[in-house]
Amino acid sequence: MNAIEVCNLTKQYPKFYLDHVNLTLPCGCIMGFVGENGAGKSTTIKAILDMIHTDEGSINLLGATTEKERVQVKDDIGVVFDSSGYPDNLNALQVGKIQKCIYTLWDDEVYTQYLEKFVIDPKKKIKDYSRGMKMKLSIATALSHHAKLLILDEATSGLDPVFRDQVLDVFYDFIQEENHSILISSHIVSDLERICDYVTFIHKGKIIVSEEKDELLEKYRLVKVSREQLDELEEGAVIGKRVGEYGCDALVNIHRIPENFHTERATLEEIMVYMMKEE
């Protein structure tokens, strides 16, 4: 069973169109969901969680295909958004008590452990937290009810590099369970490169690519060539290019270029930038 299956998801806004998005997250995997600001990442995640009505398409979330069923399976889903969500005059202790009433598998012991690990004062009011601390609290609550699926929308933004590293380790531990999965959207592509099994790029409401990370990194390479050499390549070989005064940098499909071409490995970030530039 796949953790998430999105098929032909469509949503029309006055100035934005989510265009037949297809996305599949296999069980036991981490998928990085990448795109520029306004690409449609949050809209897609909101649609998956039934926060918005969609015009077309189907969503299967942990086997639940209707909105009514999806309310029930949310008991097995931990979600982190880029804002805290809890009213500012509450504290972490009160948040824990509220969550205990909402989630059937809420675990006070695990929650307390995460509060200690993340150095969160349980009696301090949320309004006195920094942005990073609010994010830590959200992550702690998402991990404290034995969820099977984590959906993280810009969960690591606003975190210092040391803590971000710690959180990524926590996510990596979470995924060691066979039936655990993570969908993580982020601008920090280097984080995703470190932990993800699958990567999906979205640009202006359309999915550009959705593949296994290792395949992506293997398939797309960087070349530095002259304009003439670039023009000689077959159609479809060049995914994106940057033309300079003295030559071109291009992202190419390694299976469509001559074998003698010297290529360099590209990072996920570079692949994303070249792909989205061309679109």
Add this chain to the structure above:
Amino acid sequence: MKGLILKDLYIMRDQMKIVLIILLVYFILPFISEEYMTFPALAVIICGIMPVATMSFDRQSSWDAYAAAMPIQKSSMVWSKYILGILLLAAAAIPNVLIEIPLSTKYHVNLSENIQIICIAAMVAVIYQSIMMFLSFLLNDPEKARILFFILTFGGAALVGLISKQPWFRLNQDMHFWLLIFGITAVLLFVVSGFASAKIYEKRDR
């Protein structure tokens, strides 16, 4: 729903301190003055309308969006506010009714008349709740409802106090009849408001 009500009670903790001060004044005032009936009416109305104030906090923190990711039915998000309103109303009205028993003896006033005033105040609060909750969900802007809250709260309390002083306001057959009509109207309005608000909320993107 229990979690939603608990969240709102935590939010209102600071606001409840003001209400408790008002209630404390009410408990002291009867021992000083016979003219005390406006205060229980005010306390009941304020308690009854407080759930609307929690919606402002929810809006500020984008709670609705966060709660959408939880195993909570959309209808529960609406009905928890209405149930909270009834619970607060009961928490204000019941002690007021109980304290009327010794006070009516002390001041030789008609106990049932004073209890009727508290019931009227409760019904007024239910009507206010019904209208303002509905408007808050319809407009998706509890701040506009808050302006109404201040106008109608003091207006409503003054109205109840005024009614209680009128010479025609005495127990008779007609008053009982009109009280019954008023009570049924309040209950019906409450139920219709709740269902209408739930329908509106169901259709809204969060």
